Amino acid sequence: MTLLRVMGTDHPTLPGLGLGEASPKAIWEGFHAPRLTQARHLAGLTKKEVAERIGVSAAAVGQYETGSSRPRPELIPRLAEVLDVPPQFFLAGRPMGKLDTSMAHFRALRSTSGAQRNKALGFTGQVWELTYALEKRVQLPLVDLPGFAGGEVHPGVELPSEPAAAARELRGRWGLGRGPARHLVRQMEAHGVVVVTPPEADQGTVRIDAFAASGLPRPLVVLTPNRADDVYRHRFSAAHELGHLVLHSASTGDSQQEREADAFAAELLTPRASILPLLPKRMDMARLADISRTWGVSVKSLIYRCREVGMISDATASRAYQRLNTLVGQPGYTAEPISGFPGEQPVMLRKAFELAERDQGLRIVDLARELAWKPARVRELLGMPDARPVLRLI
Template sequence: MKPRSPGFTAGRLTQARESAGLTKAELAGLVGVTSAAIGQYEAGERTPGPDILERLSNQVGQPLAFFMRPAPPTRSGVVFYRSFQAAARVARLKAQARMTFLWDAMDYFSSLIELPAVDMPKVGSLPWHPREITDQMIESAALIARQHWNLGDAPAPNIVWLLEGSGAVVMRLDLGSDKLEALSEWRDEDGRPYVILNSLKRNAFRSRADVAHELGHLLLHRHVTQEQLDDKETFKLIEEQAWQFAQNFLLPDTAFMRDVYSLNLDALRTLKPKWKVSIAFMLHRIYSLGVLSSDKYTNYRKYLAQRGWLKTEPFDIETEPEQPLLLKQMVEFMSERKIHSPDQLLTGLAFNPELLEELTQVDQGFFQLGHPRYPMNVKFSPKRRVG
């Protein structure tokens, strides 16, 4: 009889494989088994032997202890993506698996410390179907969000920190594809919104628009169903509504247009450091307010292309994207207060240390076993002489 691996959790293999960006066939080829065998392991129909489990562990980059943990969190809501292109399917699965790792970490941290309460803007009862959400409702939701954070007529400050301060979990992760800008999701189990931003996208100004776009989804589309997302026309409408929210939130019409003293591209360039959005984003906002006709807006897009600004605008290269701090502060707090050392956190979660460092944005090596991050509480005294 072949030896088996007691305590093996089938769902953890699926989570680890998808997080590594591997298909079943690719993992089977790396491990030296059939795709059918991988499918049986993940379905719980078979348990891999110790030698195969070790090979699986090496290929997906997770320690053996990870596969003995209880089943991973399950998804009960919908995930908002910018695109459902077939080419991005593996990247989407990887992103969703990374999201479940975040849930794992937050569940574990919540057993050790009190997490920040969720205090997101309350935009009232919106229709369940996106077709019934009006432009006025979207403008009102953006205004309520600005009032929630006391923004007045000023440009929004660090949006990532605004969300984190309201109990949302925001992460920048390498999603392995430039086809994905971001994704967001409400998690029913803890009533907390989660946002993942693609760290491959380094443009700070476009990233702010991405965050505002995901905020639009979270506030406007919390009750959208997967069936509605799967409908191409409804999906397109949902995306347009999220962008409309982002424009209203980032560029409130009266305050922004008061600053637009000229529609010259160089004049808009001077507004970019203040409003912290791209020139292309500003132009679209001006167009949506009816100041530019469709033909003139098209011409402005051509002017942007002539200057090479459709890809890289002024201030893009030297400006760093907004970085999340919430999880980093959590683990540092637990370490400094001696609630749990980095070693204990790593052992408790049984994650690959590099992945846990990426999730929590701590310094490289923070979770390496054998490297405590807080001082020992040992007292010394002078040695007594004998004689």
């Protein structure tokens, strides 16, 4: 993946940021109510919990969030401490990534709580804010995604509405050929899609399997750590969310959209014309395991594909799944960890920072001041944890 070029180096400081800590009174005067909501969602707290910790009523916190009143200046440091953000976080005057549930495609929506969705949306908003800050300094790959409203390479061009046809056309546009889609996550980044995996600290987000956001100027896909750390499931999730981005302009949360995204992912990863001649006519598990490794998909998904294309009956598929369950953990059937596949790990934002760091002297602390985040938060979202040892007095 190539980051095209470094942008200019003149980046004026936003009001109230980068000039040392603003006073509580200055923050009170420039208090931005939506920032409080964002910080509360990210912290996973209710209005009542925040109210109890700062010594006000839940109704008062609600008024702070609607903008009908502001927290007293002396409450602002305590509010920042409770929500684990710098006091300057609450200042107006900088771009904010705001999403609602219609702008994000959540898998298993009914099993996802409102608090988890809000935390995930807050996290995604922060990812966009970080991306925006980096794009002022580094030219990221152009958005080459037909069907996405903000596409730069194919503006206004849409893919077919039928999922499999859309997947085939995208394969052609991206030059993926007829064989296995190598390094799918890296391919997505190379075509302008921001892909991230949330840090473990964002527990409310990591409980959600994966989701995509289409309501921002750049498409975003969040791939959470899968319970089995399975690279094949990881790749299918990436393809599924890519399907949402090109097929669905808004999320309805219904099962039909999920089925369409699954069909898109299956055709993108295993095109029917290419995979059909390779699939065994009888359920040969060893053969399926070989195909699995070559094409980067799970044996389970290949069994489903055999049933989907009419090669086997539902009863045969059911027996194959039962047989597969007895083989799990054996050589060829063990989940492959994502860590062993560098091309399936997102790197675009980290590489953008490293390029700006090298050519412009950008530091983590500079981004933290501009974004009004703690430096540790910037590192988390860049996937650059602080390697320095934590020292404790004993």
